[in-house]
Amino acid sequence: MSKVLTANKLIDGNSVWLNAQGEWVETIADAFIARHDEAVAALEETGEQAVSDNLVVDVAVIDVKETEQGIWPIRLRERIRSHGPSVAYGYEALVQERTQAA
Amino acid sequence: MYRYDEFDHAFVKERVAQFRDQVERRVNGDITEAAFKPLRLMNGLYLQLHAYMLRIAVPYGTMSPVQMRKLAHIARTYDRGYGHFTTRQNIQFNWPKLSDIPDILEELASVEMHAIQTSGNCIRNVTTDQFAGAAADEIADPRPYAEILRQWSSVHPEFSFLPRKFKIAVTGAPHDRAAIQVHDIGLQLVKNEDDEIGFKVYIGGGQGRTPMIAKKVRDFLPEEDLLTYVTAIMRVYNLHGRRDNKYKARIKILVHETGLEELKSQIEAEWQHLKDTDLKLPDADIEAITKYFEKPNLPDRAEGWGQLAQWKKADAAFATWIQKNVGPHQHPDYGTVTISLKPIGGVPGDATDAQMDLVADLAEEFGHNEIRVTHEQNLVFPHVALADLEPLYRVLAANGLATGNAGLVTDIIACPGLDYCALANARSIPVAQEISNRFGDAERQKTIGELKIKISGCINACGHHHVGHIGILGVEKKGAELYQITLGGSADENTSVGQIMGPGFEPDAITDAIEKVVDTYLELRSTDDETFIETYRRLGMKPFKTALYGEKTAA
Ligand code: HEM
Ligand code: SF4
Numbered sequence: 213m214s215k216v217l218t219a220n221k222l223i224d225g226n227s228v229w230l231n232a233q234g235e236w237v238e239t240i241a242d243a244f245i246a247r248h249d250e251a252v253a254a255l256e257e258t259g260e261q262a263v264s265d266n267l268v269v270d271v272a273v274i275d276v277k278e279t280e281q282g283i284w285p286i287r288l289r290e291r292i293r294s295h296g297p298s299v300a301y302g303y304e305a306l307v308q309e310r311t312q313a314a
Numbered sequence: 315m316y317r318y319d320e321f322d323h324a325f326v327k328e329r330v331a332q333f334r335d336q337v338e339r340r341v342n343g344d345i346t347e348a349a350f351k352p353l354r355l356m357n358g359l360y361l362q363l364h365a366y367m368l369r370i371a372v373p374y375g376t377m378s379p380v381q382m383r384k385l386a387h388i389a390r391t392y393d394r395g396y397g398h399f400t401t402r403q404n405i406q407f408n409w410p411k412l413s414d415i416p417d418i419l420e421e422l423a424s425v426e427m428h429a430i431q432t433s434g435n436c437i438r439n440v441t442t443d444q445f446a447g448a449a450a451d452e453i454a455d456p457r458p459y460a461e462i463l464r465q466w467s468s469v470h471p472e473f474s475f476l477p478r479k480f481k482i483a484v485t486g487a488p489h490d491r492a493a494i495q496v497h498d499i500g501l502q503l504v505k506n507e508d509d510e511i512g513f514k515v516y517i518g519g520g521q522g523r524t525p526m527i528a529k530k531v532r533d534f535l536p537e538e539d540l541l542t543y544v545t546a547i548m549r550v551y552n553l554h555g556r557r558d559n560k561y562k563a564r565i566k567i568l569v570h571e572t573g574l575e576e577l578k579s580q581i582e583a584e585w586q587h588l589k590d591t592d593l594k595l596p597d598a599d600i601e602a603i604t605k606y607f608e609k610p611n612l613p614d615r616a617e618g619w620g621q622l623a624q625w626k627k628a629d630a631a632f633a634t635w636i637q638k639n640v641g642p643h644q645h646p647d648y649g650t651v652t653i654s655l656k657p658i659g660g661v662p663g664d665a666t667d668a669q670m671d672l673v674a675d676l677a678e679e680f681g682h683n684e685i686r687v688t689h690e691q692n693l694v695f696p697h698v699a700l701a702d703l704e705p706l707y708r709v710l711a712a713n714g715l716a717t718g719n720a721g722l723v724t725d726i727i728a729c730p731g732l733d734y735c736a737l738a739n740a741r742s743i744p745v746a747q748e749i750s751n752r753f754g755d756a757e758r759q760k761t762i763g764e765l766k767i768k769i770s771g772c773i774n775a776c777g778h779h780h781v782g783h784i785g786i787l788g789v790e791k792k793g794a795e796l797y798q799i800t801l802g803g804s805a806d807e808n809t810s811v812g813q814i815m816g817p818g819f820e821p822d823a824i825t826d827a828i829e830k831v832v833d834t835y836l837e838l839r840s841t842d843d844e845t846f847i848e849t850y851r852r853l854g855m856k857p858f859k860t861a862l863y864g865e866k867t868a869a
Contacts, residue, residue, distance in 0.1 A: 220361060220365070222340070222341070222347075222412065223341060223411065223412055223413050224365070224366075224411035224412060224413065225361060225362075225364075225365040225366035225410075225411065225412060226364070226365060227363070227364055227365075263347065264346075265343070266340070266341075266343040266346075266347075269347045269361060270361060286793070287793060288732065288793070288794070288795065289363070289732060289738070292363060292732055292733060292741075293363050293364060296364065297364070297733035297734060297743075298733055298741060298744060299661060299733055299741075299743045299744050299747065301394070301396060301408075301661060301664065302394050302395045302396035302664075302666060303395055303396075303666055305396075305660060305661050305664065306660075306666065306714060
């Protein structure tokens with residue numbers, strides 16, 4: 213069992229994860245991994261506290277796998293949350309269309 | 315175009331100030347998220363997977379170049395350089411910061427735009443035909459009526475906390491381009507024997523998890539009764555619509571559970587109290603609003619006919635674009651132009667800030683200052699002289715905006731899906747992109763002809779999959795994405811809900827499956843002119859199912 217705590221920052225909505233220092237960081241790679249029930253309970257408590265401190269919204273404890281490449285969320289939804297949209301967007305999407313058309 | 319009066323300006327300004335104060339208090343920690351969430355939603359602000367999302371209303375899909383430039387400016391300044399045009403004729407920004415929202419709303423207010431009633435259980439943006447006021451087949455411009463409905467429904471105290479969201483669509487033409495039969499209320503402008511204007515009225519259409527086709531409640535509602543009758547419908551729904559279960563709260567369920575005749579008589583009874591009240595529309599009011607929507611002055615430009623024929627002969631891609639993306643206008647020297655936001659392999663409905671700016675410039679140069687957003691996630695110039703089509707095309711083509719695919723297999727509707735949406739089960743955009751690339755060849759698309767593919771990332775059906783000729787619904791099965799195919803849906807005057815073909819397909823198999831369905835159609839069609847939906851209606855599901863799953867499953 214491996215779990216991490218995630219949320220969206222109140223002020224800008226960005227996806228964030230809780231690190232070992234108790235800070236909310238924008239990369240899942242730095243997230244603190246809870247590996248037993250007590251640690252998970254502590255995450256949940258930290259999450260609730262952060263919500264009532266108005267730092268973040270939509271907190272959730274999510275399941276992850278620990279791989280050699282780093283933390284790998286089990287659900288696709290969380291993988292997309294942590295890595296960004298799976299498709300190019302904005303100007304990058306245009307560049308892609310051009311190369312495909314060419 | 316409609317222009318704000320003093321009241322409108324004051325109201326929108328006040329709402330911005332109010333929300334600025336609410337955001338400040340939220341950021342300072344004076345309001346909890348539980349208290350703030352309904353307030354932000356009332357101002358169009360959602361929280362999605364990666365960030366906040368701001369949904370801005372484009373009333374009945376009509377915009378000026380000044381407004382489009384403002385959207386470009388917002389995309390550039392407060393977002394990541396692009397926006398997403400939606401099936402509700404609105405635009406969504408995917409990356410705004412909460413702290414910037416008050417400034418964004420203030421910028422919008424300066425060009426008579428806002429995000430009010432783009433969320434919540436109220437009457438949402440009234441949608442209509444993107445060719446309103448221009449299409450050759452139109453009986454009357456539906457936008458004045460949409461505007462009357464907008465004014466009436468804006469912060470209407472009685473209808474601000476309905477059992478569920480409420481969507482109204484109006485069409486002015488017999489060929490329905492506004493999908494009115496899948497809306498809570500659908501209105502079709504018609505004329506009676508005395509040449510008077512009125513409405514055919516439909517209620518109880520909808521998509522989501524329980525798709526239903528609207529039922530007709532009136533063959534001819536005189537135009538003066540528009541608000542009295544719609545109010546009567548709203549009252550009956552507000553009173554009896556289910557509030558115990560959000561999945562049963564739309565008016566379609568009320569129609570279904572009460573029965574049409576009973577509900578009709580309840581509406582009629584309510585209407586008796588209303589029909590002679592001051593909600594009855596005086597001719598003068600209708601005329602005053604209609605004035606705002608007068609067609610621009612369109613001088614005769616007969617030279618366009620000959621030029622067009624020559625240009626078409628000289629350039630095949632241009633000829634295809636004319637054939638697919640230019641439609642008949644009320645003025646013979648003009649056409650309606652669809653600017654495709656579906657480049658081959660692109661993200662359906664997305665436009666960069668530079669593209670928005672360019673569209674604004676071109677609307678000024680060639681489009682008589684009018685821009686429309688379509689529910690199929692494209693943009694439209696409703697009034698372009700045939701003589702201006704070639705220069706317009708050249709500029710669009712140089713900027714990736716001249717794909718000649720309106721109504722074709724690559725003109726795909728797709729919701730944001732799991733790449734952005736917090737409710738999604740599966741991705742929509744990459745599926746659309748792969749299908750678009752597979753069928754991208756111009757000749758192949760032309761051979762296939764009209765074919766509407768619509769994709770949703772979950773059963774909420776924001777991507778209209780139920781009414782796609784081919785619909786694709788993303789579901790989650792055992793933690794992975796799976797795509798269900800439906801066939802036979804349609805959202806025009808012959809509305810139908812698609813039928814599920816069979817077991818779903820994994821992401822790497824869905825495009826092959828769609829190709830199989832399309833190839834089967836090509837084999838089965840009686841003539842080259844028989845469209846996909848016609849072939850499906852003639853032969854039914856079975857031959858398609860056999861082709862896709864083999865004899866056994868199809869039996
Ligand atoms: C990304 C955030 C979005 C959320 C949270 C969301 C949520 C929903 C929900 C919950 C429903 C089902 C309503 C019901 O059945 O009662 C729905 C329906 C719908 N939404 Fe969305 N949606 C989103 C984006 C969009 C977009 C981008 C579009 C346009 C492309 C859109 C257009 C529609 C339409 C046309 C329907 C079906 C019509 C109906 O209301 O029955 N939505 N949406
Ligand atoms: S259909 Fe589902 S996944 Fe797509 S935008 Fe709507 S709620 Fe999100």
